[in-house]
Every structure is written in structure tokens, then in C-alpha cells.
Amino acid sequence: MRRADRLFLLIHALRGRRQAITAQQLAQTLEVSLRTVYRDVADLQRSGVPIEGEAGVGYVLRKGSDIPPLMFSPDELEALVVGTRFVRAFGGERLGAGATAALLKIEAVLPPELKERSRRTRIFAPKLGDRIEASGLIDVLHEAISEGRVLRMTYRDGESRSSQREIEPLCLSFWGGSWTLGAWCRLRGDFRNFRPDRIVDHAATGERFQDGAERGLTAYLRSVGADPAAAEQV
Template sequence: MARADRLLRLLDLMRRLRPPVTAARLAEELGLSERSIYRDIAALRAAGARIEGEAGYGYTLTEDPALPPQMFDRLEVEAVALGLAEIRAWGDAELAEAAERAMAKIVATLPERVQRQAMHHVLHAYRYFQRPEAPPWMGLLREAAWAEEAVRLAYVDRGGAATERVVYPLGLVFSEDRHQLLAWCCLREGFRRFNLHQIETAAREGLSFRPRRVSLLNEYLGQMGGEERGEPG
């Protein structure tokens, strides 16, 4: 393998693997010796790459505009195009526009040959059922989740009962036929899934639950995984 290709593959691995990544792991992935990895990391640093860490601990790549751009192969381009098309179909207007911008930015960085593959990708997804229109509260809930800020909902359950409750928004789920909010419900003092189309009004409360979102979400997803495996709740 040419040294330039090897250095690009090393950069790609350091972007993808969970940091800090050890020289032993990099050597195993690339089929090289650890000594070669140390030399290549030194060469990348000399070329301007910002790589933190040291031997025996592991390395973390800090992205820098001076680094060579990531290269996509044809299948990776297909995967990106297919995923962004699904986002445009399921998301609200703001999210759909973001997907368009993301695809344009990705295509602009690709070599001409790969640009053509991106513009004429062969993978497409069609759904032969009526997809629900993106609910009006999606953007507000998305921003509140990122800000870790409580939201007050006026909600109508499937039985038609109307309630008002304060929730901690943890994430949004796109299932086959609906959009759902994963949240901690302060009224029920437990995790709940709310169908966005059953929300009548939503307003941010200005009440922060930072920094609990990630731990709450992990706990919720763990419970959901247990339910799917048939484990007792």
C-alpha cells in the first residue's frame, strides 16, 4: 500500500473509531506494526493534523480544515443519499431543508467521478401508504431536547381524554406510521411515548433539566430493550 493511501486510511480510521484509539487497534485494522503506526502518526502531526494522545494511552483526532477531506466509496454515497432522502420525506420543513444542504455540501467535496455517482444513485425508498405530515411541534421539541428544557403539553390520548403535563423531551422517533416523542413525564413520574399528532399545544417552560438528558435517554432505551427481549420491567 502506498504511504499516502495508508495515511488517508489511518485518518479515516481515527475519524470512525471511538477515541482514544490505541496504536494496537489501529495496527490491527490496517495490518501494520505498532511501530509503523507511531511513525505514521508522527508524519500526520508534522503535516498539520491535530492528534492528541500518546503511546500506551491512545490517540484522538481533532478535525482541522487542513486535513484531507473524507473520501466516500460508491456504496457509502448510496447509503448517505438514501438516508437523507428518508429524512426529507419524514422530517419537518426545517429538517428537510437541512438534509438538502447536507447532501449539497457532501457532493461538493467529492471528486467528479463520485459526484456523478451521488447524483445518479441507484438506491431509492418508496412507501405505499400515506405518510403522516410532519407535526407543527417537531422543531420546538427538537430544540427543547437539545437545550434540555422542559415542555408543557396539552395532550389528547387515544381514548379522547385531554390532559396537560410537563415533560422532559429526550428524543424524537420516526416509526413506520407516526412521529413520537420520548420523554420523562413529570405528571406520571415515568418514561412515556407521546404521539406528536395527539399534541394540541406545546410550549417551552424555561425550566432546565440539564445535564440529565443523556442519562435519562440511556435508561429509557435500556428499558425499551428489556421489554423487546421479554425481560421484566
């Protein structure tokens, strides 16, 4: 990790906290040694960053202080612009609106040369009205996952056979042309992957479920051969 990135993450870890965070917690968060944390904090303090505290007690940003964001490199900015376009095209209306708002905030504080670079990006992701993302279904599934809501649905398999399912939706995965919904299927008593484009109809049951050890997201990821820790970084 570049030192500049590490310093940015250190400030980000301190921002908005009401209570001090210890050097040990910072070291674990940043995956560095205690010695590195002490050195970085001292360097930031000498450069004028209003960090209060000391080794053995903890650190906190002085109340009311505001640290400007780390400046993006041209490649980092282009990645954000392209990522926003992909989220708008494939992530559903809710995430698309959030991505657009975030990019507008970023561009509002960019220097002119980087703002112009963001406008010159030539990678596009057009929104098309006949894709499933335009139907609103991805937003519905995303909300059900976020809020832990049980869904009842009519599902049609690859051979056009229909079945009634009650599911506990756990995650959505996008494969570059199609989506899958990972869920606990109460009919089968096991994890199943569903294609959203094969969901004939759906409705919330009004019931909520807990993300437990036996049938929650971590257990699902293990069942499909994915490393839960690695999946969070994908």
C-alpha cells in the first residue's frame, strides 16, 4: 500500500468518531505494525492534521475539524467515472442514482484538468429499456436483501416448469450479462441460485429473517465454493 493511501485511510478511520481509537485498532484496520501507526500519526500531526491523543491512550480528530479528501490520480478518477456508468446501467435505479450523486460531489471539488479528464473518458455503458435492470426487479431484490425480508415467488426453471417458492434472499451476483440471486430456499431446505429473469411474480410475505451461521450469507458463499473474506473484496 502506498504511504499516501495509508495516511488517507488512517484519517478516514478517525473521521467522525466520538471516542478515541487505539493504535492497536488502527494497526489491525490498516494491516500494519504499531510502529508504523505511531510514525504516521506523528507525521500527520507535524503536518498540521488536528489529531489529538497519544500512544497507549488513543487518537481522535479534534471536534469540528474537516480534512479535505485525498486527490485522485487520473487513472483512479477514470475508474470512478467508468464504474459509475456501469452501476447506472446494470445496478438498478437505486444504486444508479447513488452513484451519479456521488460522482457529482467528487467532480464538484476537482481541479479543472481532472474534471476535463473525467469528461473525456471513452468507456460507456448504455442503459437499455429491454434489460432486466429497467424492470425494477433488481431494486426490489436488493431492498429485500438489505432488509432481510422473506419473499414469495413463482419461479420458472430452464425447462419452463413453474414452482412456488419462499426464499430468504442473501446476495445478488452480476456475471457481465446476467444476474443470479443467492438465497435459502425453504421449499428445498437448502441454498439455491435463481435467475431474476425467470421470476414470474413475487411478493413480500411481511416476515423477516436473520442472517444466521447455518443459512446466512457466509454459509451460502462456502456452499458455492467461495471464500467469504475474498468475496467481500470482489
